[in-house]
Amino acid sequence: MTVKKWTAANVARKVINNEELFILDVRNQDAFEDWKAEGHKFEYLNIPYFELLDGVEEILPKLPTDKDVLVVCAKEGSSVMVAEMLSEAGREVAYLEGGMKSWSSYLEPIKVTDLENGGELYQFVRLGKGCLSYMVISEGEAAIIDAVRFTDVFTTFANEKGVTIKHVFDTHLHADHISGGRHIAAATGATYYLPPKDATEVVFDYTPLTDGLNVKIGSSQIDVNALYSPGHTIGSTSFVIDDQFLLTGDILFIDSIGRPDLAGLAEDWVGDLRETLYTRYRELSEDLVVLPAHFMIIDELNEDGTVARRLGDLFKENHGLNIEDEAEFRSTVTDNLPPQPNAYEQIRQVNMGKITPGHDEQTEMEIGPNRCAVR
């Protein structure tokens, strides 16, 4: 039996097409429990590779023969070893090229909708990390919102679409992942916007992203409107696009809401978060479709792989929007918070331009789930 090599893109197709996959994850137990490649119909067996050095016979009965089996580890090496052992034992298996590192980096662009006059709105789904970035395209121009650090994915996509990137926005100073925003702007000559209240310590030039800012994309004038919506950070800003979509950044997710503590000021910002979710957003049309900057669990993905839900539905279904008692809300978002994202303090420093780690170091910082939400 030959060992097949799968790319992260192959795994992404399995997730988006809702297909079955059996993952033999050979990382140590802690790493597996913290974070794994998730799909709607994925099954798992976690046996650390170092427990298989004497042979794989013991796990053979636990591996299915009627579906794809993918061996996964942190970087690739151990999964190749285990996959080869399984292959010698007569099993047909694959390993994930680049391991969880490449899974964490992979971005899948999915079209959310067509806009008028040939415009398009894309969501870039980073399945392994739960990050969502956006590109609005209209008549030769593009705007990007919350770009992750793989800048060539966005610039290549823009080239393929034949559009010029004009505006690059970050809804807030991110703490869970490294932004590619200002690097895309520098490479393309686009304007880079950041909320000034989040940018007090940044060491680069930016254009202030303030409430009411309006930019128009292409000659058909697709509207991108900024709406100040603090709470996850003090500068957090949402966007209303074409009067149809609400990009909420890290304030409101499909099945959770933003956490106010990643800059160390939960007590100060919980009031802002409440105001945004319970007053500012309530004044908007319930027919707006919410497009957040993250998803937390795979169940938040729609059938087509997008992460999007009508605002009115979230008002009914999202627990974080239905805590009438203010004290209870305060306690929900400040007590018993989940662990903070890996290396979040360093990631904030990178996004402020204060430190410039190498590629490998950036990859290490971003390992693990994003953890920006409170459920």
Added chain:
Amino acid sequence: MDIKKTLDAKGLACPMPIVKTKKAIDTINSGEVLEVLVTDKGALNDIPAWAKSGGHTVLEQKTEEDILYFYIQKA
């Protein structure tokens, strides 16, 4: 600490540091100590987890100039 054997696994990528550590520990006697030098950061969690699963004891671990040192007492 009385070190019976030293394994230099610097520059090796996962899974080789563990594969070699396992081979090296097979050559020493119960209660003796193996010193392992690794640069692959994956070893930071994997060597203690491997040692635990085999009943071995990590007596000490330290990092000096990007080199990880482990002192493992054989079960």
